[in-house]
Amino acid sequence: MVSVGLSLTPSNLPEKALAFTNKCYVSQLDLLQICPSKESSPGAGGTGYYIEAKGCIFSVEAHRAMEPGTIAFNKVQREFARIGLNQEVFVKQFPLPKGFDLGMCKLEVDFFLKPAADTPKLEVKDEELEQIMRAKFQFQVVTVGQSIAVDYNGTLLKFDVRSCMPPDLGVEGQSQPKVNSGLFAALTELDFQQGPSGKLHVLSNKIQQRSIFRPDFNFEDLGIGGLSKQFGDIFRRAFAARVFPPHMIRDLGIGHVRGMLLFGPPGTGKTLIARKLAKFLKAVEPKVVNGPEVLNKYVGQAEENIRNLFADAEKDEKTLGENSPLHVVIFDEIDSICKSRGSTRDGTGVHDSIVNQLLSKIDGVDSLNNILLIGMTNRKDLIDEALLRPGRLEIHVEISLPDEHGRVEILNIHTKGMREKGYLEPDVSIPAIAAKTKNFSGAELEGLLRSATSFAMNRKVSFTDLSIKEGDFRIGNADFEMALSEVKPAFGQHTDDFEKCIPFGIQAFSQEITYTMDSCKSIIEQVRSSTHTPLMSVLVHGPKGCGKTALSAHLAQGSDYPFVRRVCSDKFVGYSEQAKIAAIANVFEDAYKSDLSCIVLDDIERLIDYVRVGPRFSTPVLGALFALLKRPPPKENSRLLVIGTATDASFLEEVELLSAFNVTLPLPELSQPAHYKAVLDPLPGFTAPAVQEISAGLAGQRVGIKTLLLVAEMAVQRENPVQIGVFKECLQQCGLGL
DSSP, X not given: OOOOOEEEEEEOOSSGXXXXXXXEEEOHHHHHHHOSSOEEOTTTOOEEOEEEETTEEEEEEEOTTOOTTEEEOOHHHHHHHTOOTTSOEEEXXXXXXXXXXXXXXXXXXXXXXXXXXXXXXXXXXHHHHHHHHHHHHTTOEEETTOEEEEEETTEEEEEEEEEEEOOOOOOTTOOOOOBSEEEOOTTOEEEEEEOTTSSEEEEOOSOOGGGTBOTTOOGGGGOOTTOHHHHHHHIIIIIHHHHSOHHHHHHHTOOOOOEEEEEOSTTSSHHHHHHHHHHHBOSSOOEEEEGGGGOOSSTTHHHHHHHHHTHHHHHHHHHHGGGOOOEEEEEETGGGTOBOTTOOOXXXXXXXXXXXXXXXXXXXXXXXXXXXXXXXXXXXXXBOGGGGSTTSSOEEEEOOOOOHHHHXXXXXXXXXXXXXXXXXXXXXXXXXXXXXXXXXXXXXXXHHHHHHHHHHHHHTBOTTTOOBOSSOOOBOHHHHHHHHHHOOOTTSBOHHHHHTTOTTOOOOOSHHHHHHHHHHHHHHHHHHHOSSOSEEEEEEEOSTTSSHHHHHHHHHHHTTOSEEEEXXXXXXXXXXXXXXXXXXXXXXXXXXXXXXXXXXXOOHHHHTTOBTTTTBOOHHHHHHHHHHHHOOOSSTTOEEEEEEEESOHXXXXXXXXGGGOSEEEEOOOBOSHHHHHHHHTTSTTOOHHHHHHHHHHTTTOOBOHHHHHHHHHHHHHHOSSOXXXXXXXXHHHTTOXX
C-alpha cells in the first residue's frame, strides 16, 4: 500500500495527560491512510508511526476521540512547527532513513515557566531524567531546537534539544559530524545540562573529561619535550578535580583551583605549555593575553580590560552555576602588571589597581569558580605575594632547564621532520648532541638546530650566482659541531671570563701549590658526586700577585660544571650598593636553576669596597655575601660550589666572613731557587745559566708567580736571550730587588 498525504485541521488534545507524550494524535481512519504500515528502526529494534508536518517530524498515534480530518498537537509542538489552530496542515508519512539512530543527544533542562527570584533551587539527578526520557520518549524522532514538556513529580519542566550526533563508528582521524535530527534509540547517549534560569541544577556522576579536553587529546601530540612531569603536576592539581561531577566536589567541601603560575628561566617552555593547553582544551575558547596589553593610558581602562576578560565567565556562572564550562585566561609576562603593590612609583597606582581587580575576580566576595588563570613569568620574585597564596595562583610549577633525557625528547621533536624526509645524516646521534648541550633551554636547542641547518645550507649555495649546488642536502655531525661553537646557553659556562685570567697557564712550582690544587679538585668532585653536599665554599687566600685569580679560573673552567660564573669588582664599576647586591644575587639565582654550578668570587676585598684607610667597607654588600654563602640551593638535587679569592684573610676573619667558607687554603709565593727555576726554565728567551743565576739571586725573597711572569715578559721584550742585568732592572721597576 502506498502512503498518501492528507490535509488535516489542527485541534486541541483530546486528553490533558497526552500533553506530556510528545506525540500528535489523529483518527484511526486517517492514520491508516497516512501510514499504511509501521516504520521500524533496524539499529534500535523499535517500531512506530512517524509523520512529517511543515518540515518537522513527529510520532503519531490514533485516538478514539479524534474526529476524521483533524490532528491534535500540544502547545509546544505547535510553537516548534509554527502550526496555528484551525489552519489546515499537510501531513505525510516519514520513512526512517537507514542509520537514522542517534549516538548522542544533548538536552538543556529548565523550568517550563520562568521561575520567580525567590524560587528555591531544584536539584535533579541525571539518572532520573534519563529514566523519564527512555520510559516516555524512546523511539521518537528528536530535532535540534525542539522542546519537550515533562511532568517531574508535579513540577513542569522543559527539555530543549541542543545538539544531536550520530553513533561513533570508531574511524580513526574522523570526527563525528552533528546532525539536525534523528531517532532517540536504545543506544543513544543522553547528556543533560542545566538551563539559563540557574534555579535547576542537574547532578551527574558521569565522567566529563570531554568538557575539558578535546576528544582527540593525546599527550604525545602536545610536542612538549622534557616537561612530562610538570604537565602531569598541572593536570593533577588543576584539571583532575574538574573531570568529576560538580556536586561531588561540592560534597567533598573543596573548591576548584582557580590559578597557577608557571615560572622559570626564559626559553624553557612556559608559553609553549600554555599554548598547547589552549589548543587542546575544549568548551570555551581560552583567552591568551600578553601582560603589557592590559595597560592603557586612560584612567580606569586597565581595570576594565581585566573585568572584560572575566565577563563571559561571570555570565556562565550566573546562568549555569556549577555546571558552567571552564574559562581559561592565560597571562604571559604576568610580572609586568602584577608587581608587588607599592613597589611601582609611577604616581598613578595603576599596577596596584590591576592586582586588586584580579584578586577580586579570583578570590573576592563574588569570586568565580569556573575560571582558571594561568600566569607565566621569568621573575616570580616580582609578583605580589597576595596573588601567590592558596585560593589564587596557588599552583607554582617551575619549568626548569631540561635534563639530558628532556633534551633528547626536545631534539627528537624538532628533528622528526628532518629524519623522516631524509635531510638528517643517519650517523647523527641525538643522545650525543644532548650530552653536549648541558643547560640548554628548549628555545636554545631549537636555535642550535637552526644554526646547524644554516651551516648545511651554506655548503649548498654558490656565492658567485647564489644558485643551489647539485647533490643531496644533508645535515651532518660537522654542522652540529660548528653550531655548538656558535650557540651558547644563557645559563652555561662563560669561558671567555676565565680564559683571560690564565694567560700563562698554570704551573705547579712547589708541593704546597700541588697540595692546594689537589684539595680543590677533590672538593670539585665531592660536590659533583655527593648527595649530601648541596653547598660547598672554598677560600683561596695569599699575597698580591701569587696567582689566586688564575688558579680559581683554572679550577672553575676545569670543573666542567654546566654553569660557571665569575663575579669580580670590574663588572660593577659605577654600581650603587643596592645595584651591586642585586647583580650578585642574580648570579646566585641563575646558579640555582642549574643542577651543578660553580661561582668564583674573585678578590672579595674589592667586592665589598675594602680600603685600609679607616678601614672602610660596604656593610650591605658584606652582609649579602655572608647570606649567599650560607644559603644552600633551594632546588632539590641542585649543588653549588663557591670559590673565593682574597688577599687579606685576617680582615675577612675580623668581619666574620671567613667563617662563612667551609674550607680555607693558602696559596704561597715563590721563595726557593727550585721554585724560580721551575717557573723560568720553560719560558722562551731564558738560557740555563741565566735561570741559574736569577734563581740563586732571588733565594730567600718572596715573589708572587704573577709578578715573576710579568718581570720575565718585560725582560724578554727588551733583550732576547735575557741577561741578568736586564732582568735586575725590570725587577727593580716592579718594586723588587735582586
